Amino acid sequence: MTLISVRPVPFGTGRSVPTLMIMRLSFLTGSGRRRHLDPGETLLWEGEEAIFVANVVSGVMKLSTQTSDGREQILGLAYPSDFIGRPFTETSPYSVEALGEAVVCIFRRLDFERFVHEHARLEHKLLERTLSELDKTRRWMLLLGRFNAEERLATLLLEVASRNTLPIDGNAGQFDDEQFELPMSRQQIADVLGLTIETVSRQFTKFRDEGVIMISGHRTITILRRDVLEALAT
Amino acid sequence: MTLISVRPVPFGTGRSVPTLMIMRLSFLTGSGRRRHLDPGETLLWEGEEAIFVANVVSGVMKLSTQTSDGREQILGLAYPSDFIGRPFTETSPYSVEALGEAVVCIFRRLDFERFVHEHARLEHKLLERTLSELDKTRRWMLLLGRFNAEERLATLLLEVASRNTLPIDGNAGQFDDEQFELPMSRQQIADVLGLTIETVSRQFTKFRDEGVIMISGHRTITILRRDVLEALAT
DNA sequence: CGACGGTTTGAGGGAGATCAATCTGAGTGG
DNA sequence: CCACTCAGATTGATCTCCCTCAAACCGTCG
Incomplete structure (x- = not known):
């Protein structure tokens, strides 16, 4: 939570969008609202009108x-x-x-689209972001199409580790990329990887028994053999 | 092949890009070249510099x-x-x-990028195209992650049928979306669907025996029970 | 005709799904 | 502090779908 204060909140394309433009967007639309979500709360529904x-x-x-x-x-x-x-x-x-x-x-989608139309630079950044998202998605296709359970879990663990932002022992500012907290349950991991919860669980156990990872309380993982x-993970 | 003459050759974003812009692109870059490719010929290699x-x-x-x-x-x-x-x-x-x-x-990638930068409308169309490509790719993830062999082949058959542009019996202009020619071998279908050639073949046979499709000479398919x-496919 | 590439069919095995039971641990109340 | 509960996780036994290996088939081309 305290991460918020030390991070910029760039719009649309992550770190690479000039903060200035973000600021102006908020000004213009007057709709860049913070919103808190509880676990499991849904922001957008498949098939419903995309408002945000x-x-x-x-x-x-x-x-x-x-x-x-x-x-x-x-x-x-x-x-x-x-x-x-999903704009447009x-x-x-x-x-x-x-x-x-x-x-x-959150921003109202229509406001966002109008703004993008008027700001070619933001549009370009959004394009670049979308292209790299497409690349990422295609890499995930390789995982779903060709990786076995072991390879899938290894990939996910490294992915989560690389995204890791969890300070160890509440020691804010201290990061250790070999230990991190899983942001999801076994069932959610199974859904991400296209597996069942049982298979995921067995793979965790296997990695633990092989000394590849350490597991504390289901969610805290330490990578021992990166x-x-x-x-x-290839 | 004769399709070429009756279709525009829009650039970048399919049917929705004004032809005018396409023409101007060709003019400006002087590099919009036709190129013929033989079966199996590779235009871009994974990991290599993307020239085109x-x-x-x-x-x-x-x-x-x-x-x-x-x-x-x-x-x-x-x-x-x-x-x-992959621009950019x-x-x-x-x-x-x-x-x-x-x-x-083909266009030289750098020429294309420069041109896109100077033409916001083309950039916008490219963005829309990329976003819908991302949607399509994600639907394919559902197939790879959750569909069985039967569902996968059903999806592919409908996809190819919807893309079908094959005139029946050489009768140009006459289209029948329930009969079409597969643009690929069984092995290639297997690769697309994340299956083996044997499984694909068995599914074809099963659909034929169930009266769902008709198969003439391996490649020509008629859908009997859409x-x-x-x-x-859902 | 024979050779060869692509396809189909058959038999068997294995990775992961399914079904079911047990375990763990955090939260609750006595 | 200790039962009790309950959701999530683990473990076990069995099954199934698809892969693997192997053989046969088919159409084309010399």
Whole structure:
């Protein structure tokens, strides 16, 4: 939570958008509102009208979609400074939900679109962000299409570790990228990786028994053999 | 092949980019070249410098990536009028290869980027195209993460049928979206769907035996029970 | 005709799903 | 401080879908 104060809250394209432009956006639209989300609270519903776009301020959001018979697939995760929402389309192609406690900065989609139209530089940044999001999504396709359970979990652990912003022992400012807290439950991990909760659990146990990771209280992970994980994650 | 003459060759964002702008692009850069590709010929290599961006004129291209140990995953297909390539980045994050005979209209990436910078309207169209490509890619993630073999093939058949531009019996101008030619081999279908060739073949046989499709000479498919496929594909 | 590439069909095995039982730990109330 | 509860996690047993390996089939081309 205290992360907020030490981070800028860039709009649209993360760290690379000039803060000045962000400020002006807030001014012009008058709609850049902070909003707190409880665990499991949904910001956008798949198929519903997409009223908002937003930036993640703190917490982790999941983007997900469902088959007609209710199977869920997580499409991606959004971390602080990530942009979420779908400009230039009426209905949201996926749902956006908070994994844990989260804070987002929301803008009315129409205001945002109008503003983008009038500011080519922001549009360009949004384009670059979207292109790299597309790259990321395609890498995830490789995972879903070709990786086995072990490789999938290794990839996720490294991904979360690289996004890690958890100070150890409440020691604010001290970061240790080999120990971190999982922002999601086993079930949510299973959904992200396209596996079942049992398979995920067995893989955790396997990594623990092999001395690759240490697990404290389900959610706190310490990476002991990063090399092993990296070899698996390609 | 004769399709070419009856279709515009829009640049960057398909049907929605004004032809005028396309013309001007060709003029300015002087590099909008037609290029013929043989089956299996690769236009861009994963990890190599991305020299080109291009538009598909005819044929079908595949975008693919590989794991470190050589397993391939197809990331998507590009049909006539689709944009391919990755502007604003040095190296191509995936390979682009022609499935069959293909013609593309290539532009030097740097020329394209410069031009985009100077033409906000084109940039906007490219952004919209990229956003919808991202949507499409995410739908494919659902397929890879949650669909079984039957559902995957049903999805592909409907996708190809909807892209179908094959006149029946050489009767140009006459289109029948329930009969079409597959632009790829069984092996390529397997790669697209994240399956093996044997599983794909068995599914084809199963659909045929169930009276869902008709198969003539491996590649020509007639959909007899679209409702069944749609129920599976969701 | 024979050769060869792509496809189909068959038999068997394995990774992960499914079904089911047990465990853990945080929260609650006595 | 200790039962009790309950959701989430783990472990076990079994099954199933798809992969793997292998053989047969088919159409094309020399």
